[in-house]
Structure formats: structure tokens, C-alpha cells
Amino acid sequence: MLDPHDHRAIGARLDLFHLQEEAPGSVYWHPRGNALFRVLEDFLRRELQLHGYDEVRTPQVVDQSIWEQSGHWQNFRDGMLVLAPEDEHAPCCALKPVNCPNHIQIFKQHVRSYRALPMRLAEFGVCHRNEPRGALLGLMRLRSFVQDDAHIFCAREQLEDEVARACALLAKVYAACGLADFQVKLSTRPALRAGSDDVWDQAEAALAQAAAAAGIVFELNPGEGAFYGPKLEFVLKDARGRHWQCGTVQLDMVLPERFDLAFVNNRGQRERPLMLHRAILGSLERFIGILLEHHGGHLPMWLAPEQVLVVPVGAQQGAYAREVHQVLLHGGLRACLSDGDAPLGKRVAEAHARAIPRVVVVGAREEASRNINLRLPDGAQQVLPLMGAVHALAA
Secondary structure, three states, rough: OOOOOHHHHHHOOOOOOOOOOOOOOOOOOOOOHHHHHHHHHHHHHHHHHHOOEEEEOOOOEEEHHHHHOOHHHOOOOHEEEEEOOOOOOOEEEEEEOOOHHHHHHHHOOOOOEEEHEEEEEOOEEEEEOOOOHHOOOOOOOOOEEEEEEEEEEEEEHHHHHHHHHHHHHHHHHHHHHOOEEEEEEEEEOOOOOOOOOHHHHHHHHHHHHHHOOOOEEEEEEOOOOOOEOOOOEEEEEEOOOOOOEEEEEEOOOOOOHOOOOEEEEOOOOEEEOEEEEEEEEEHHHHHHHHHHHOOOOOOOOOOOOOEEEEEOOOHHHHHHHHHHOOOOOOOOOOOEEEEEOOOHHHHHHHHHHOOOOEEEEOOHHHHOEEEEEOOOOOOOOOEEHHHHHHHHHHH
């Protein structure tokens, strides 16, 4: 029996998703769950546009040679899902566990000028990792998930500004999701790593300096960096006092070297860019699990898969209820229409149990006056004019 506060229990109660043995580590998103997923993704997409990112889409299956060049084949091979070659002479391929080598391929397609930097590439990329079956845990640990990462290619003199911008974006998103309480850790070189000690000395010092310049207070987390560079880890605290590591800002001086990346600087010379790996949520699926447990399933209005349920008192108000429903839909709200014949009180209670934030009741009185009756979970009621309802309900 699952704890009712567990995101899997909440997901089942709200009919958001399910998991089953025949697809280990993968999610079956139901209509309401998929709506939640898309709302979160669309919110992030708008923020990325405002912050100067270009969205890309890259291949799922990539040749072994790319993973060898990046170092993932040597350092992350056990965590990759490798496809059997067509014959003994064909190279192996793997489903991508990360997006970074693919974004590098896009950067390399043209000779880049310093005027094109910083170049910010973002992707909602489906990634696959060979997690042990016994380690899988609902949405929190999957084999197939969507990673909301980005890669920023910049000149050295742009580093501090880019780190500050990335950190501010992360803080803004977390606050909007009701998770404004977080701490930051600076994770330094692990035992298994690529790159020389000199490169790591430079990268750790540069990232620490950039974080300090951005006003980020951090604690050291020795030995927990990525194999290619140090990182700032954003650890969120939820309503139950638990801590979740989600976002990262990682400085990479290794992969630009391994892939021989370069841009033409303002002196006409070839210069190596720095590369920042930046994730906000990390895994969208995992973050949704965190949100469901943090909010107990009662998500903020802007995140709710269904924001408003329109409930006619009786069949006689069906036409007016449909009109109200269309007004709310055209106003940009995710509205649904109750078509049941159960008693009014039961339908309102069921809507609140489904964690729909707003319930609108329309009876003969509301139809005659062109109003709606807003019912809130605490039992409060408010009569609103239909023409002003969209703004009032969205507030």
C-alpha cells in the first residue's frame, strides 16, 4: 500500500499517469497528466525564449564514435542503453543518455564568430539510461525521461554574466513552482574524470568566482562534479522538509577541447569557447513527481491540468453551461464541462477531489443574470459576471 502522499498514489487518484512491468522505467501519461506535462514544458519554453535560448531537436540514436570522443563511452558506459550492431563489422550505437554531444555537433556545423556568442541551445530531449530495475522508483527514477537541459557556448569574458543569467532563471522557475527554498552546492572534481589537473584548477576557480559575482552563496561538495567539469547544484526543499537536487550549472573546459571547438575572436584568431551545461528541472518527470508531493496534488492554478470545471445545476442550463465553457476556453483557461447527472453537491465535491482549483456553477439565476457562481474548496462562493470571469478566475 502506497503512502497517500506518494506521487504514485496522487497520480493514480488524479488519473495522471501509470507505470507497469511491461515498460520498466517508462511512463504512461494519461490525458490529464499529459496536459500537466505540456503546461510545464510550455512555461519553460516561454522563459527560454525570454532569456535568449534557441530550441533544437537532436537524434535519439548516436554512433559509438561520438560517445567515445565525448568520454561518455569510457566514463558512463554502464549507464547507457547500447544497441546491438547489425553485424560484427558495424559500429555500436547507443540511445542518448544526455544531449551535450549532439548540441556540440550543431555548434560545429559553421565557423562561429565572436559576434554569435553567447550561443544558447536548449532541448527538451528524451534521454535513456540503463538504470537497474531494482533502482526504479515511480517518476523519481526512470530509464526514459525528458531532460530540459541547455548548452551555452561563450567566450571567457562572458562567463560571469552567463552564470548569473542561468542562476537567475533557475531561481525564477523554482519560485513560480512554489519551491523558492533552495541551497546551492559547488561540486568539484571526481576521482574518475577527463582533463588535466590544470584544466580542473581553472574551471573550479572560474565557476566559484562567477557564482560569487552573481551573489550565489554555496557550500563545497567535494568529488561530486561531472567527469568533464565542476558544477553548481541547486538543491530544493519541499513542504515536507525533504531535499531534491534538480538544477545544475556546469562549467566544461574538457569537451570543447575533445571536439576541437573554436570561434573567430575580434582579432580574427581562432579561440576555444567555454561550455556551460545548464538544467533547470533536470528530468521533467521527476520534477512533476516532486511537485505532486510538495503540493499534495493541489497544484497552483497556472499548473493545474484542468483549471476550471463548469457545472450546470440541471439539464435546462446545459446550453448556458456550454457557452460559459467556450468563453473560458477562448480566454485561455483550461476549462472542462461536467456532463453528469449526479447531485450538484456530489459533482462539486468530486471536482475538488480531482484537485481542480476552480468550480463554476451555473443555474437558472446565473443564466438569467449572465453570471457564474464560483465555488472554492473551502466552501466560499462568489458571483461573477460572465464577461469578467476569465480575468477573475485566472487571478
